Amino acid sequence: MDVVSPDLNSILPDEIMDTEAMAMEEDPPAETPAQSSHSAPEPAQVPMETEVPEIVSLCPATTPMQKTEALTTLTATDSTLCVSTGTQLVVTSSSSTGPKMATGPSAVTTTQPNSPVVGQSIAKLSSPFTPTSPANHQLIINKVAADGKSPGTTLLKQEGQKLLVTGLSKMGQPIVLALPNTWSKPATSQGTGVDMKPQPTQFKVVSAGTKPVIGVQAVSSASQLLGSSSPLQAQQLKTVQITKKTPVSTAGPMITKLIITKALNNKGLTSQATVTPMVTGRVLTQSTPVTPPRTITIGETISTTPQSLSSSSSSKMAISPLKSPNKVTVAAQPPNSPQKPVAVPLNVALGQQILTMQQTPCTSPAKAGSSQSTAQTVKPVQAVTVGGVNTPQFKTIIPLATPPNVQQIQVPGSRFHYVRLVTATTGNAVQTVNTSTTSNPTTIQPAKPMVMNTAAVRMSVPIVPAQTVKQVVPKPMTSAAQVMSSSQTQQRLIMPAAPLPQIQPNLTNLPPGTVLAPAPGSGNMGYAVLPAQYVTQLQQSTFVTLASSSGFSTPSSIQSQARLPLNGLSPSETTSRPRKPCNCTKSQCLKLYCDCFANGEFCNNCNCVNCFNNLDHEGDRLKAIKACLDRNPVAFKPKIGKGKEGESERRHSKGCNCKKSGCLKNYCECYEAKIMCSSICKCVGCKNFEESPERKTLMHLADAAEVRVQQQTAAKTKLSSQISDLLTRTAPAISSSGGKLPYTFVTKEVAEATCDCLLEQARKAERCNQPQAMAERLILEEFGHCLRRIISSAAKAKTDCSINC
DNA sequence: GAGTTTGAAACT
């Protein structure tokens, strides 16, 4: 399973983001199994901004023969990782093919004792993209300086029984990794390939004082599985818990905890055994106004053999920078371990984004399932991407194991009052995921897929708008279970629906409402991409619960929502300014002419004629989608994306072709998206560039007009509110002194007379050809006069009353 | 609101 931060997207090496490449990487040539186990590919370490702990100590495991151990006792105090705001974490548990855990800056590489690499068996702090040891099951937390150079560069030295990691943090403070004496041997033994007994390893990285602390605790040595045929290695569990502590603010402490638990089920004893990674993931996000802790629990189970480790099975996880208290729990467990719902509060509002990807040796879960036992079959994966900064899109994929029954569910507040959920007829896992803002920060969830036959499916969808969004466009994946993330505005749920075998489009390009064809042999797995609105509009409530009476099978359910930009518009913009209804008449709203369709949305409240862009014409819609994708594989990707490397400006992916508008009208897609034309545009007479005086003038006018509109709207709203309040107030009309209260003088007649006066002023201004500003002024002045007269009358009446009384 | 302009999408 991969979790990739959107922010990391731009800096992640291709081998990380490209799942295909990863698959290849994880599939070393069969003729070189030994090599793979001893010299795994060098992991690409992802730079990240993480404060480096001043002191890092590594503690040995309790017992060398520890097989399966779930680390559930770690707390924020014993193992913590302090990550500064904006820190990105990429945590990858490596399989035999190579290290698979890496984090950004402030990297700590924890190599298993029996790591193939001698001398680097324990830990490593390195600069960005520094080759790490090929040790399997490595945990790499890579410290990278802001500039990727010396400040964060660390060196790793192993001195006898101690492993020292030296380096300087951003603050120039040395980093020390103290390696217990018991740790030195495993690495060497691994290199020899002799006596590969499990070497329980426990890491504790703790820093003292109030400064950031990085804590990594690993229990058991999964890497020992490599090349080891010992039956004692039935299951090994590696757990890493990283807790982030940030300086306690007045608003409350911000805590981010990352718990990674990886279980390896080493069943086979022969080198011919295959690896069947089972990945179950659950990501729940929930946020509260006070930025509660976020917790992500991802269960991963890998059943493997010594040989299998060298052939495949790796998992990566990248966790986006955590700008707020986070809590991430990643658990990999044996297939048979119980899996329980885990509360994973995640504050999406802070721009976090998590990209979860399933990576398996097989091209699809279906294949994996066909080649493996039921328990070891790669299960459908549920993944959620949480839009973070500039994150364009947020999608949830809920693979099904069975052909679903489509159901309609009334979702209050949703533009689309239906949700297509699919019923799973098989015994595959249906999981109920609950999110709670008060979830236990140290929750560790068993990764075992749950079997919930015909159980109601509930998806609690905490909806929190993301402050910012960053585009994440993962490359096409071969696995049917994927996490899609693109820079589209709308949140989307890909949910099980009726299978449509004839369509197997690129998931990353699919619009909502799409039903994905089941992968061959996948057991009729189907996916439906639902319009995001139904969720988006449910953001009024903290949770959205979708229920299916029949339920559908998923190893886990993940729900999280974030508002994402649409073609460059910020979430707030898209939220506050719903897309216009289309007016298509001839395209049936099944071509990209239709904005609704192009945006991957169903038409709703549109003015279109003969619209097929709805669930009633799902078949036609799907065909149209397929046709569009055939013409343009990225047809449904947002046109506005990030520019070239180093370019922070958004730009049109294709560029415009304007010829007459000068790119200063909304005909131009660049101008419409409020971006300037770029070198890829083919426009003629373009005036939409930085220094263009026309553009500046236009922008100023537009800004002024917008401000004016806002002011007028605000004034109207306020005035209307005041008048309404006066006219509808139910307070006694007679004051305690017996006189009429002033507002009682604003009778219907008075109000009408006032309106007449105002209208007269408007007419007068119109007759005189006064500019609008002057007209408004005259009207407002007249309104002031009217008010004064009313107040004067009220005061006079009160005075008279006082005299009379 | 009707008609025109415009440029992307679709088509050839």
Added chain:
DNA sequence: CAGTTTCAAACTC
């Protein structure tokens, strides 16, 4: 791939 047509939004009156 280029030219043409279709289409719907943007724009003008």
